Amino acid sequence: MLQVASPDPMVPQVMRIVTRRKDAPDVFTLRLEPEGDDLPAFAPGQFNMLTAFGVGESAISVSGDPAKGDGIVHTIRTVGAVSRALAGLRKGDTLGLRGPFGVGWPMEALEGKDVVLLAGGIGLAPLRPVIYRLLAERDRFGEVAILYGTRSPGDILYLRELESWRRRLDIDLLVTVDHAADDWHGHVGVVTTLLPRVAFDPENTVALLCGPEIMMRFGVQALGNAGVPDEAIYVSMERNMKCAIGLCGHCQFSPVFICKDGPVFRYDRIRYHLALKEL
Amino acid sequence: MDTGREQAVLTVDGVDALFAALRDQGYRVVGPTLRDQAIVYDDISGAADLPRGWTDEQDGGHYRLTRRDDDALFGYVVGPHSWKQFLHPPRQRLWSARREDGGTEVTAEVTPPGRFAFIGVRACELNAIAIQDRVFLGGPFADPHYQARREDAFFVAVNCGQAGGTCFCASMKTGPKVEAGFDLALTEILDDGGSRFLVEIGSDAGRDVLVSLPKTAATEQDRSVASEIVARTTRSMGREMPDGDIRELLLANLEHSRWDDVAERCLTCGNCTMVCPTCFCTTVEDASDLAGVETSRERRWDSCFTMDFSYIHGGSVRTSARSRYRQWMTHKLATWIDQFGSSGCVGCGRCITWCPVGIDITEEVRAIRGGG
Amino acid sequence: MAVEGLERIVREHPFFAGLDESFLELVVGCARNVRFEAGKYLFREGGPADQLYLVREGRVALEIAAPGAGAITFQTVAEGDIVGVSWLFPPYRWQYDAHALERVRAIAMDATCLRNKCDADPGLGYDVMKRLVPILYQRLQATRLQVLDVYGKPAA
Numbered sequence: 001m002l003q004v005a006s007p008d009p010m011v012p013q014v015m016r017i018v019t020r021r022k023d024a025p026d027v028f029t030l031r032l033e034p035e036g037d038d039l040p041a042f043a044p045g046q047f048n049m050l051t052a053f054g055v056g057e058s059a060i061s062v063s064g065d066p067a068k069g070d071g072i073v074h075t076i077r078t079v080g081a082v083s084r085a086l087a088g089l090r091k092g093d094t095l096g097l098r099g100p101f102g103v104g105w106p107m108e109a110l111e112g113k114d115v116v117l118l119a120g121g122i123g124l125a126p127l128r129p130v131i132y133r134l135l136a137e138r139d140r141f142g143e144v145a146i147l148y149g150t151r152s153p154g155d156i157l158y159l160r161e162l163e164s165w166r167r168r169l170d171i172d173l174l175v176t177v178d179h180a181a182d183d184w185h186g187h188v189g190v191v192t193t194l195l196p197r198v199a200f201d202p203e204n205t206v207a208l209l210c211g212p213e214i215m216m217r218f219g220v221q222a223l224g225n226a227g228v229p230d231e232a233i234y235v236s237m238e239r240n241m242k243c244a245i246g247l248c249g250h251c252q253f254s255p256v257f258i259c260k261d262g263p264v265f266r267y268d269r270i271r272y273h274l275a276l277k278e279l
Numbered sequence: 280m281d282t283g284r285e286q287a288v289l290t291v292d293g294v295d296a297l298f299a300a301l302r303d304q305g306y307r308v309v310g311p312t313l314r315d316q317a318i319v320y321d322d323i324s325g326a327a328d329l330p331r332g333w334t335d336e337q338d339g340g341h342y343r344l345t346r347r348d349d350d351a352l353f354g355y356v357v358g359p360h361s362w363k364q365f366l367h368p369p370r371q372r373l374w375s376a377r378r379e380d381g382g383t384e385v386t387a388e389v390t391p392p393g394r395f396a397f398i399g400v401r402a403c404e405l406n407a408i409a410i411q412d413r414v415f416l417g418g419p420f421a422d423p424h425y426q427a428r429r430e431d432a433f434f435v436a437v438n439c440g441q442a443g444g445t446c447f448c449a450s451m452k453t454g455p456k457v458e459a460g461f462d463l464a465l466t467e468i469l470d471d472g473g474s475r476f477l478v479e480i481g482s483d484a485g486r487d488v489l490v491s492l493p494k495t496a497a498t499e500q501d502r503s504v505a506s507e508i509v510a511r512t513t514r515s516m517g518r519e520m521p522d523g524d525i526r527e528l529l530l531a532n533l534e535h536s537r538w539d540d541v542a543e544r545c546l547t548c549g550n551c552t553m554v555c556p557t558c559f560c561t562t563v564e565d566a567s568d569l570a571g572v573e574t575s576r577e578r579r580w581d582s583c584f585t586m587d588f589s590y591i592h593g594g595s596v597r598t599s600a601r602s603r604y605r606q607w608m609t610h611k612l613a614t615w616i617d618q619f620g621s622s623g624c625v626g627c628g629r630c631i632t633w634c635p636v637g638i639d640i641t642e643e644v645r646a647i648r649g650g651g
Numbered sequence: 652m653a654v655e656g657l658e659r660i661v662r663e664h665p666f667f668a669g670l671d672e673s674f675l676e677l678v679v680g681c682a683r684n685v686r687f688e689a690g691k692y693l694f695r696e697g698g699p700a701d702q703l704y705l706v707r708e709g710r711v712a713l714e715i716a717a718p719g720a721g722a723i724t725f726q727t728v729a730e731g732d733i734v735g736v737s738w739l740f741p742p743y744r745w746q747y748d749a750h751a752l753e754r755v756r757a758i759a760m761d762a763t764c765l766r767n768k769c770d771a772d773p774g775l776g777y778d779v780m781k782r783l784v785p786i787l788y789q790r791l792q793a794t795r796l797q798v799l800d801v802y803g804k805p806a807a
Contacts, residue, residue, distance in 0.1 A: 009420045010578070011374045011387040035382060053376050053383060054567025054574035079592035094383040096376070121802035151802040178797045182714060182722040185752050189726045190793045197729070212801040218792075240590050242563050245420035248581070249560030250588060252610060254530075255617035260418070276533055278602030 009245050012051045012096025013040075018071055020091050024155045026078045027122060028087060029063065031071040032097065040097075042066060044129035045104025045236060045264045049244045050074065051096030052085035059241045059259075061126035062100060067136060072097065075125035075157065101244040102263050105130050105208055106234060114142040114200040116228070118219045120149050120191055120211020124157050126236055126263075127210050135165065142205075144171040145198035149191025149215070152177050153184045172198040191215065192222035202227030208264075210236040217274065220267055230268035237263050237270070254279055285480040286497040287489060291352065294465070294476060295326040296492050297435065301396040304488070306433055309365060310398030311358070316344055318358040320365070323398065326352060337444040337517070337628065339637025352474055353399055353467050356443035357627050361556035362397055362404055366428045367411060373563065375575040393428035400436045400461065402454030403446075403625040407556035409460055413619045414559050433484060436461035438509050440469070444517035445628030447641055451520055453625040455512040457481075463489060466505035477505045518628060518641045521648055525622070526613040528648055533605065537646045542601035544636050549582030551630035551638075552607065557615075557623045560588070583607050608640060657682055661758055664705045665731045666782055674775045681764035686756050693734060693749035693757070700737035700745050702759045706730055709755035714748045722748065725797065726790070733786060738762030 015032035022028050033039070040048075047061045058080070064073025078087045089095060107130070115134060119127050127146075134144050146165070150156055156175060166173045174194045176187035187194065191211075205228050209216045216235045223233055239258045242248040251258035254273045256265070273279050289297065298308050302324075310323045313330045323329065335355045336343045347354050376385045400408075408429075415425040436457040439446075448454030457464045462485030465476040477497055480486045552558040562581035567574045581588060584603050589596035597603045615623030624640070631639045658679045661667055667678065685704070687693055693704055693711060704711075710729045714722040725747075728734055734749050734757070743762070769776030 008374075008387045008423050010422075010576075012385060014383045014385055051565075051576075053378065054565055054571050056565045057563065057576075092381070094378070094381075096383075096385065149802075151800070155802065176727075178800070178802065180724045181720070182712070182724065182750070184724060185712075187710075187727045188712065188724040190796045193793060196731070214796065214799060214801050218796060238591060239596065240588065242561065242581075246418050247415060247420065247422055247559070248562065248578075249583065249610075250562070250581070252606070252614070254609070255614040257618070278597045278599060279533070279606075 029075045042100035043104040046100035048099030055085040056082045058082040063125035065132040114205040116207040118209045120215040123211030146173040147194040233267040287494040289476045306396035320360040337632045390424040390427040396433040402457040403448045403627040405460040406453040406625040434461040436464040438466040442515045445631040447518040448626035451626030529613040538601045547584040549584040552582040554629040554633045685759040687751040700743045704734040705758040710752040712750045
């Protein structure tokens with residue numbers, strides 16, 4: 001009855017920072033390569049637990065290209081002690097990694113469908129692996145719309161990549177910010193206001209949302225108003241996590257564990273609980 | 280008591296010989312003993328270490344030891360400890376790391392096999408261990424530390440000869456009769472001659488140990504007396520969990536006003552989670568030497584009653600006592616079923632006894648159900 | 652431009668979608684075509700709010716100037732949207748700047764004309780209000796989200 005747990009899922013493997021790039025005032029991207037062990041394969045939407053040795057561990061989504069085997073890429077926002085410690089690391093430094101964990105985006109459900117990605121703030125990072133896949137296998141999907149909202153023009157992640165994607169004629173990519181100075185000529189307003197500006201057939205669409213919970217709740221509403229049913233909407237959830245493997249109890253969201261049953265959930269399966277406070 | 284299992288009868292000396300035999304086989308013998316005015320679980324060297332002639336008086340927020348008028352070895356129910364402190368200890372180092380020559384070396388903490396022989400394990404506790412087995416070993420990732428401690432454990436169970444004031448295992452269908460998961464099960468029979476024990480064999484390991492012990496054959500009368508003891512215990516439960524689909528009841532009442540009511544009383548101290556034999560939540564803590572060369576991570580018990588438990592960047596998800604009590608109780612009695620296939624409650628009553636304000640989980644369910 | 656052409660473009664603008672033919676006739680009488688080159692202002696804060704703009708093409712930034720921060724854009728609107736609601740109620744003054752980010756073509760409805768027709772025909776007035784209020788509500792809701800600063804740095 002007892003199964004062997006090997007290797008120990010709570011022990012991190014050592015990774016070395018190959019590149020470090022600053023994306024925004026409080027956001028940076030690390031590319032990591034393993035010391036010795038093989039590179040862990042991952043699916044879009046999965047996350048790793050990153051350890052700043054001596055400080056602690058934090059759950060961070062993978063933001064790189066799953067098809068590119070050149071390391072594991074994480075885009076990190078400095079919000080707490082661990083991310084601040086990770087922010088202090090430089091090229092050549094080591095950190096710990098456990099993962100990948102969790103259930104990611106439903107890539108197979110996107111095939112043949114129009115795809116709407118609704119990203120808010122740092123929520124663009126967990127969706128970037130999806131974008132790579134959509135672009136690499138463009139003919140397997142219908143219309144593709146990428147709608148990205150963030151705080152201000154200076155907070156826009158992956159600016160150069162977004163510009164190159166926007167030049168493509170086979171996708172819609174719109175960026176909006178909450179407020180801007182007058183040197184910004186793009187959209188200003190909440191991300192949901194972009195929905196009417198892109199083409200998709202609501203009855204044949206799958207929408208993926210990632211961002212602050214409030215933004216996702218309103219995003220789901222706007223998609224619903226546009227005719228996209230809850231069953232075709234997926235959201236990526238976030239809760240406190242200590243183990244990422246369903247053993248520490250922290251990330252419970254009523255019946256589910258965000259770490260192992262999610263972080264990506266089909267909206268209709270959690271909408272009841274999302275509406276309750278302090279659950 | 281006819282269970283279809285092999286049975287025999289041991290004297291008090293026979294029980295003593297059982298502990299010695301287990302120790303000879305390399306087991307670490309752990310059982311109930313008296314300390315700090317409570318019956319706790321610790322290493323014991325013989326039957327003399329058991330709380331002979333003592334019993335416990337339990338009620339909401341109340342625990343007191345009193346003398347029995349006999350010399351029963353197991354004449355009490357469960358105390359503040361549970362076996363989880365041995366199988367899932369309060370602190371567990373997970374790994375240590377050393378930074379040198381620009382690299383980092385991580386060394387996993389390896390837990391040696393526990394080789395525990397647990398003495399006096401009650402039916403509710405065997406059920407609690409089975410529940411933690413499903414948590415720690417039943418999913419895609421197993422906890423190697425729990426696994427090492429759990430693997431060769433030997434269980435000497437006891438059928439409770441009396442129910443405590445906060446016991447409700449009968450209504451949870453987790454006792455008082457031990458049904459599975461033991462190597463040997465004892466029923467203490469008290470009469471003018473003192474204590475003797477009807478022993479039931481639950482495993483090959485149990486039979487192997489019993490073979491060497493001085494014992495007599497179980498008579499029909501022994502069986503029927505033992506049977507009556509368990510039946511009497513069943514009838515004298517101090518508490519009762521209401522009937523019906525409790526999962527359904529609680530999940531349909533996540534905004535019930537009773538949560539506000541219980542929040543008025545709950546101190547969010549987390550005692551219930553510490554004494555609960557199935558509560559398994561943990562947090563981790565990293566440590567570092569001053570130079571940041573030697574670092575390590577330790578896991579320790581955590582409680583869903585703390586604010587930190589649900590902290591995500593910027594704040595806690597569950598800030599109110601209402602939401603934290605609701606999380607604990609709905610997890611224990613409802614969502615546990617979704618997660619692990621059974622209720623997380625075994626009716627041991629510890630959360631009622633050790634709650635400083637005597638909050639009674641069965642009473643809270645009754646209040647939400649309404650009526651009776 | 653011929654009235655016939657104007658009637659068609661008013662009818663085609665989402666703001667007046669499905670408008671009763673008799674009402675359409677009334678509002679077209681208040682409409683004219685306008686065009687703003689990139690960088691020009693449709694109106695400025697404090698100016699008389701005498702128009703309702705129905706944007707047909709191009710993007711307009713709604714801005715509020717703040718000392719030291721220059722002009723802060725709080726919303727951009729585009730094709731199919733409307734610009735300006737201050738014409739609806741006294742004191743009929745614009746509350747912000749409307750700045751053409753690119754060449755903007757729009758239908759300008761004369762506010763006095765429209766108000767008078769709405770006053771004269773409450774049926775039309777109610778219909779126009781039913782078109783305006785949801786837009787105002789959506790903008791209020793969007794403003795709430797912006798005020799919440801959901802992408803902002805959480806308090807440590």
